[in-house]
Amino acid sequence: MAEFAKLGLASWLVAQCRQLGLKHPTPVQQNCVPAILEGRDCMGCAKTGSGKTAAFVLPILQKLSEDPFGIFCLVLTPTRELAYQIAEQFRVLGKPLGLKDCIIVGGMDMVAQALELSRKPHVVIATPGRLADHLRSSNTFNIKKIRFLVMDEADRLLEQGCTDFTKDLEVIFDAAPAQRQTLLFSATLTDTLKVLQGIATNKPFFWEAPAEVRTVEQLDQRYLLVPEKVKDAYLVHLIQTFQDEHEDWSIIIFTSTCKTCQVLNMMLRRFNFPSVALHSMMKQKARFAALAKFKSSVYRILIATDVASRGLDIPTVQVVINHNTPGLPKIYIHRVGRTARAGRDGIAITLVTQYDIHLLHAIEEEIKMKLKDFSVEEATVLKILTQVNVVRRECEIKLEATDFDEKKEINKRKQLILEGKDPDLEAKRKAELAKIRQKNRQFKEQVMQTLQRQKALRLKRKQQRKQQWQQQRQQRQQQPLPSPKAKEKKK
Template sequence: MAGFSLLGVEGWLVRQCAQMGIGKPTSVQENCIPAILRGQDCLGCAKTGSGKTLAFVLPILQKLAEDPYGIFCLVLTPTRELACQIAEQFCVLGKPLGVKDAVIIGGMNIVQQALKLSRKPHVVIATPGRLADHLRSDSSFSLKNIKFLVLDEADRLLEEGDTDFSEDLQEIFKAIPAQRQTLLFSATLTDTLNELRDLTLNKPFFWESKEPVRTVDELDQRYILVPDQVKDAYLVHLIQRLQDEHEDWPVIVFTNTCKKCQILNMMLRKMNFPSVALHSLMHQQQRLATLAKFKSSIFKILIATDVAARGLDIPVVQVVINHNTPNLPKTYIHRVGRTARAGRKGMAITIVTQYDIHLVQVIEEKINTKLKEYPTSEKEVLKIATQVNVARRECEIKLEETDFGEKREINKRKNLIRQGKDPDEEMKKRRT
């Protein structure tokens, strides 16, 4: 308990940590908390499961206690689920202060969110798109007096990609004061973050874990080399084996598209495996309900896209299965970081086809670890291969009868309109 006190954390916060079973600070907390309390900007880079969230929540709450007002702090995250999780940390640790928060994310009632913002909560935790929407359409609140801006999973927020946050971030940065403390945290250091490191902002403090490995020692990292046409049969065989040997082990299966996620979930349910799905085409209430059911062990199998790969702390997860080999090492790092957290043991198994071997080699080089082969029975797999392929095809046909694909197109059009672009013109460009 003296550990946090030595960092300058006040007694009431140390007691709150103790109630949560947190007694000893991690490396990222030891290094970043004193710098933040000194008033410095901070860029902290450490492996998943190392306690980065607490590294900014504790000093922010301590500073808030000195002069409590709203809106004191803005936290931006790339995913809705991560926003909800960070809000929980602020509420639990800030209970003695009576901390008020507002979670501003897509998929929830925008009018109710506007009402929350108008009541000046102490902390706003938001995804960039929805907060930018409020700034464009709602004048009942102001971010002009914030003391802290936090970018969690900063590499994902600042890099261009399929979900480009740049326009929304520009809108947000225009609305916040230049005089503030800016805190950036990530598990993966990118060129974008390196550029920010070089900016002389507010006595910037940079801390990166010295360990070259981006995955924890407690993680047992495996692979299964399979022919592409029986990939799903190997997945079913693997889940069956894990359930036979460890009935109470919760498992996350990651895949790379919403459609695959939905089909795999339907297929596993058809084969009597109690699973739930989590992807971005689900309504937000469904997503939150899915996470709650998995966290409380009502369901032991979660099929998810990378919306679940970033920052989520689900202590119960024992195994992560990569149904597809990630294209980028950092995606692999974030996915497998959902297990073996806070000193616990865990296992990650990646299903690798003949087309993915080069991707595995890049991942191994980045994490400085060789993946070991996970033993499977080809004979047992071939017994179920036909049954699995038939079940998958039936699920694909069933999904095609719904409006699943249309929802994706509607969401794409909405995003383009929000960016001030003509959806029809953009679609023409893509076709030419």
């Protein structure tokens, strides 16, 4: 506990750490906590499960205890589940303060959230989209006086991809004061360092964990090379093996899409495995319920999309299985980080098909280590292959009968309406853009064909000239040389 005191933390916070069983500060806490207490902006990059959340919660609570007022701190996260987890850490560590917090995420009642914000909680934990909606539509609260702006999983918030937070972040940054402390944390920050440096301007302190290995030492990382068409049979065999050997183990299976997640959950339940699904197509209450049941070990298997890959701290997870090889190495790092947390052991197995070998090499290059092969008895897998394929197909047919794809389109339309856009106009615009792209592709193809024809014609003419020259040369060589007498007569 003396080590926590050396960081400059107050005695009541040290006592809270003792009660929670935190014995020694982690490297990210040792380096970042003093800098935050000094009033500096901070950017921390450390492995998953290394205590990054406590690294910003502890100094914020200490500053809040010195001068409590209104909305003191705003924490932004990319996922709803992570927002609730961060709020839990604030509540536990800030219990002696009588801390008031507020969680602002999508899928919940906006009116109730607006009432909570009007009561001026000390800490607001939010996803960017929903908070930006409140700032656009309400004037019952403001964030003009916040002292801290925290971005957890900062690289995900700042990257431009399938879920782009750029517009929402612009609204939030405009509403926040210029004089504030900005704290940025993630397990993978290197790709967006320049952007982050531009945001953090108050004597910024940068700390990154040594990059010899990007994952924790206690994690046993394996790959299993499988043909694409028999992947599910290998998955069922893996789960059965772990369940037979360790009944109390918890497993997270990551998938690429919501539909695959739902189908796999239905399939595993048909095989009597205690599984539950978690993906963005579920209602928010169902998502919380699924996560709570998994955390409390009511269900031992969680099948999830990447909404569960970032930040979630579930200490009892022993196994992570990647049903698909992640397209980006940093997604892999966050996924496997759900196990082997806080010094515990864990195993991560990635199912690699014949089309994913280049992705495996990219992952190995990023984490700076080679994944080991995981051995499986193929004869056992072949015995269940037909049964698994039949059950999988039955589950797909059953899911199609529930109009799962139509619900996805309905959700997209709802999202467009919430953003103030007309879904029909957007559909027409997309169709017109598709036509323009098609015309552009056709034009490019015609240009390429024309250029290829011209090139072929030039080559043909060149070959013809070369042949004519060779023929003339042969003719000259075949003509007899004139005799010396003929030369004299000619003279």
